[in-house]
Amino acid sequence: MQYTVGVEYALHCLVYLIDVPSKESVGIKDLAEFQGLSETFLSKVFGKLSKAGIVSSVPGVKGGYKLAKSPEDISFWDVVEAIEGPKPIFQCKNIKENGYLYREGCCSAPTFCTINLVMLSAEEKMRDDLRSKKLSWLNEELNRVLPKQIREDTRKYFS
Template sequence: MGEGVEWALHTCLNLAWVDNDRAVPTATLAAFYDLPPAYLNKQLQALVRAGILSSTSGPRGGFRLARRPAQITVLDVVTAIEGPQEAFECTEILRQAPGGEQGADYRATCVISQTMRQAELTWRRELAGRTLADIKSTVEERFPAVPGQTRNGLGKTRT
């Protein structure tokens, strides 16, 4: 996964601590972690297209969560940034191996393909089972000062 997934997850979590009626500009969100605004904006636009964030233009514009944190899974964010394609693509190279059969479906019979597919299904199931609300709750429990620090930090860097 690219760094955009990390940036998107942290940004969504930060937006979960901001008042719902307040949009936060890209520049403010980027400055919070010293990220390049143009690249972060690309990730934020992908989240808007996926219905995870909403955006408002104008002087009071920016981004906010489009859904409640309990309705946003980690998989939703990963898929919005990385796309829905599978992480492992079996190209059926066994067909070219000595004894390979041209008509065989090696995706269904190859042990490596099956292992990788099972691992990906497990990974996707785990990400689909964790929501932004779960992460928010865990952070609040382990690091109770973070929500306030985040709100203050985003308020101070607002442009």
């Protein structure tokens, strides 16, 4: 299982938007330049974030994006689901029904797959953990672990 790099870029960019005054926005060009990636790629990421209601776009020459919700109301899972979609990681193909005994009609397959139940349970635990981590937590954690100068320089870049 692997999430695309879009999730990582989204989380980084969303943290940068936290300190942007509510009447202002940050352009994709600035976000992409700061991250060192293409505007096209980041535009696709932000299109998904916008569709999910995590950011809102501001049209015009000075337009860009800003948070559509409070950082306390945006979880890591919200971002993952916006970028990756809602489908489960494990896709049960119900292969037990192809087994010899079931093919030969000796037995009937149970209506549930134990393997699928375990995998779905594990995924739900991961989702719960990601739901518990909010963008506001990430911002506080970065303030704690990164040098103060890096955080200040980042804020200056986007102001």
